[in-house]
Ligand code: SF4
């Protein structure tokens with residue numbers, strides 16, 4: 001299975017809009033939303049089938065047995081995350097606890113134990129017509145997003161073994177979930193925004209991907225909102241030898257199209273034409289021209 005990942009250096013560039021269009025154009029029967037903090041590709045793709053869900057357990061959390069605790073205060077003094085609260089007895093703030101287990105080892109009364117905690121919900125959509133779509137929702141205040149993204153990808157590949165092409169929507173930024181989403185993919189398409197910060201964000205994400213090896217390419221979304229910056233992005237791509245695969249103009253119709261449950265690929269407008277051209281170039285680079 002070849003995997004195409006869509007990334008951007010920050011949110012709001014239109015990454016998910018482009019990812020949705022790529023899924024539609026490729027008629028991809030395997031896809032994943034790795035943006036577990038704010039997943040919304042299922043909305044863009046208008047998935048209405050019921051997903052199979054499963055709890056995702058992240059790092060364990062400490063808890064204090066009040067009946068055994070001698071109130072010595074050691075756990076509060078040694079926890080470097082400030083997760084132990086004193087309120088009459090001693091309690092753990094689960095949102096602050098990083099699950100390091102130090103307090104459990106050090107407690108002289110053996111009053112602390114570690115328990116797995118649900119950190120998110122894995123969701124797997126799968127139907128005959130639309131294929132497999134894997135995603136997850138991170139529980140508020142939970143960490144371990146990188147591990148959750150890895151699990152999302154595993155569930156997609158396991159459920160769609162014989163599918164030749166998968167399309168993944170990544171998280172914005174350059175953090176843990178992005179690194180996890182890059183692992184094992186064949187190509188990364190960066191959606192850049194034509195602004196000074198957009199160029200900086202694009203460079204950061206290209207550097208991040210560069211360490212991991214998949215083929216890289218860049219397209220610009222809302223390119224006509226600042227043609228000068230779009231030109232600079234193109235130039236920068238030439239300088240760092242990253243293929244520039246096209247630009248998508250701003251189109252107010254796009255919002256209406258997406259709200260109607262369609263994707264940019266379904267749009268008969270300059271933005272729709274542009275995304276089809278970007279798609280064709282990306283498929284050529286992936287060696288999937290026949291799609
Ligand atoms: S270290 Fe153990 S005994 Fe001491 S306050 Fe914490 S839970 Fe209680």
Ligand code: SF4
Pocket residue numbers: 061062078079080081082083084092096097098099100101102103104
């Ligand atoms: S497990 Fe670690 S982070 Fe959590 S309360 Fe204990 S010492 Fe603090």
